[in-house]
Amino acid sequence: MNLKDIIERLDLKVYSGNTDREVSGGYASDLLSDVIANAKPDNLWITLQTHMNIVAVANLKELSGIILINNREPEETTLSKAKEEDITILSTGMQCFELVGKLYEMGIHGNGE
Amino acid sequence: MYNKDTSKTQELTYELKVKDAMDTDYITVNSSTTMKSLRDILKKKRILGVPVLDDGILVGIISIEDYVKCMENGRLDDIVGNIMTKDVISIFEDEPLVNAVRNFEKYHFTRFPVLTREDNKLVGIVSKIDTIKGILKKLEDAYEMNKESNKFPTRCLINELIADGTCLELKYFVEGKNFEKAGNASTRLKKSLKKLGISSQITRRITISTYEAEINIVSYTDNGEITARVNSDDITVIISDNGPGIEDVKQAMTPGYSNAPGWVRELGFGAGMGLPNMKKFSDEMNVDTVVGKGTTIKLVFKINE
Amino acid sequence: MRLKEIKEALEAEVLTDNYDPEMEILLGCSSDLMSDILAFGKPDSVLLTSLNNIQAINTANVADIKVVCFVQSKIPNQTIIDLAIRDGITVFTTKLTMFVSCGKLYQIGLPGCSYLTFDDD
Numbered sequence: 181m182n183l184k185d186i187i188e189r190l191d192l193k194v195y196s197g198n199t200d201r202e203v204s205g206g207y208a209s210d211l212l213s214d215v216i217a218n219a220k221p222d223n224l225w226i227t228l229q230t231h232m233n234i235v236a237v238a239n240l241k242e243l244s245g246i247i248l249i250n251n252r253e254p255e256e257t258t259l260s261k262a263k264e265e266d267i268t269i270l271s272t273g274m275q276c277f278e279l280v281g282k283l284y285e286m287g288i289h290g291n292g293e
Numbered sequence: 294m295y296n297k298d299t300s301k302t303q304e305l306t307y308e309l310k311v312k313d314a315m316d317t318d319y320i321t322v323n324s325s326t327t328m329k330s331l332r333d334i335l336k337k338k339r340i341l342g343v344p345v346l347d348d349g350i351l352v353g354i355i356s357i358e359d360y361v362k363c364m365e366n367g368r369l370d371d372i373v374g375n376i377m378t379k380d381v382i383s384i385f386e387d388e389p390l391v392n393a394v395r396n397f398e399k400y401h402f403t404r405f406p407v408l409t410r411e412d413n414k415l416v417g418i419v420s421k422i423d424t425i426k427g428i429l430k431k432l433e434d435a436y437e438m439n440k441e442s443n444k445f446p447t448r449c450l451i452n453e454l455i456a457d458g459t460c461l462e463l464k465y466f467v468e469g470k471n472f473e474k475a476g477n478a479s480t481r482l483k484k485s486l487k488k489l490g491i492s493s494q495i496t497r498r499i500t501i502s503t504y505e506a507e508i509n510i511v512s513y514t515d516n517g518e519i520t521a522r523v524n525s526d527d528i529t530v531i532i533s534d535n536g537p538g539i540e541d542v543k544q545a546m547t548p549g550y551s552n553a554p555g556w557v558r559e560l561g562f563g564a565g566m567g568l569p570n571m572k573k574f575s576d577e578m579n580v581d582t583v584v585g586k587g588t589t590i591k592l593v594f595k596i597n598e
Numbered sequence: 599m600r601l602k603e604i605k606e607a608l609e610a611e612v613l614t615d616n617y618d619p620e621m622e623i624l625l626g627c628s629s630d631l632m633s634d635i636l637a638f639g640k641p642d643s644v645l646l647t648s649l650n651n652i653q654a655i656n657t658a659n660v661a662d663i664k665v666v667c668f669v670q671s672k673i674p675n676q677t678i679i680d681l682a683i684r685d686g687i688t689v690f691t692t693k694l695t696m697f698v699s700c701g702k703l704y705q706i707g708l709p710g711c712s713y714l715t716f717d718d719d
Binding site (some may be wrong): 205206207208209210211214218226228229250274275276277278280281282283284285288289290291 | 626627628629630631634638646648649670695696697698700701702703704705709710711712
């Protein structure tokens with residue numbers, strides 16, 4: 181599924197990065213070590229974390245994007261780093277459970293394994 | 294700041310069961326009733342629809358709309374069984390009323406048959422109006438109870454003691470950097486508040502705030518102290534430590550702002566919600582902090598509603 | 599929704615002896631950050647988390663959450679299970695990831711915690 185469709189259907193706010201990317205699956209976690217260990221390339225990552233390290237993790241794991249939940253905004257340093265490294269950061273007012281529920285309904289059924 | 298009225302409503306919608314709000318004085322027809330006699334029943338009782346029961350078992354539901362359609366198609370001699378909606382959406386009597394509210398929204402029906410869970414027997418009808426009435430009645434009862442007793446056991450005792458001021462003080466010591474023991478003070482406080490008869494609403498707000506404060510002590514300092522003072526019309530919780538202090542309180546109050554070290558984040562904390570949560574769940578909050586000396590946070594929870 | 603339906607959807611294993619299949623669960627919430635649960639969690643909900651430490655139980659306890667399900671095959675140690683039993687909290691574990699767990703529960707009709715919103719949210 182294309183990230184653009186997801187953004188449109190769930191009315192996500194775009195903070196940075198390229199939105200024309202394929203999404204292979206989804207991964208929800210707030211523990212960076214967990215994402216490093218278990219997320220797959222082109223996964224869409226759902227988290228509450230906003231500090232700069234999320235950009236590094238997304239880059240390392242070649243994720244298709246990060247969705248911040250609960251209306252979280254990326255910190256300034258996070259945003260400038262994301263723009264520099266072309267990491268897609270999005271946000272929504274939904275909580276994790278509901279957002280993932282909707283992504284699941286759209287056909288994203290896991291991390292694509 | 295916390296809004297108590299809405300929370301009370303929340304608690305009530307959870308507590309109320311469908312059977313508390315359903316109408317048990319309902320009319321039924323059976324599937325061999327003719328559409329003509331159905332009209333007389335609906336007209337006489339001034340109702341818009343009835344459940345269809347055969348030998349006590351719910352087999353369908355029929356409404357005035359079905360009657361109108363029959364009239365248009367000249368099928369008034371037909372029997373209810375051939376016209377009724379067989380796929381009935383019902384609800385069990387012991388489900389929370391909030392489920393009925395959800396079903397009204399989901400299916401756009403205004404009434405549902407209520408069944409017993411054991412043998413699927415029809416025991417009532419729940420309508421939107423009944424639901425609202427049920428909630429109002431419960432609110433009224435709660436209000437009356439409050440007015441009459443206006444107390445919990447401790448407050449009675451505190452009020453009876455002769456002094457210019459009385460309070461009950463509970464003290465807890467918190468060991469810094471020991472994550473295994475973090476939460477020990479807050480959960481013991483919770484138990485004590487329950488024993489004192491403080492409502493679960495207020496207890497929840499107090500222990501959530503105290504728990505956040507306790508986690509801060511454990512994350513940033515070597516040790517600290519939590520004191521809860523139960524007064525006659527409020528509970529005041531004072532959390533103090535001799536830690537590094539907070540450099541910029543305004544920044545620390547911003548949801549999402551955090552300078553927590555990585556180990557705290559990996560343990561599930563340090564997302565910059567500690568102070569905002571304390572503020573959210575308390576009625577008054579005061580932060581007194583000196584960099585290099587320590588922090589004292591005072592939280593007030595009013596109980597005199 | 600009955601707790602047994604949740605257990606079934608998550609293909610979960612029960613780790614505490616206080617499991618009540620008929621317990622009514624109204625909402626779902628999921629997070630690895632406990633302050634998030636404290637801020638937005640609601641009583642009578644199920645908490646999905648991969649945070650395998652004692653604070654997951656303490657958080658559920660102070661927030662009046664009755665069921666905690668550890669996702670992605672996380673199995674808490676005996677100290678954590680004993681604490682949960684003492685505090686009347688039921689503990690599940692599932693092999694599913696957080697993402698799939700949320701998706702499956704949402705699909706069978708369990709709403710998120712914002713479903714019931716109040717002024718303090």
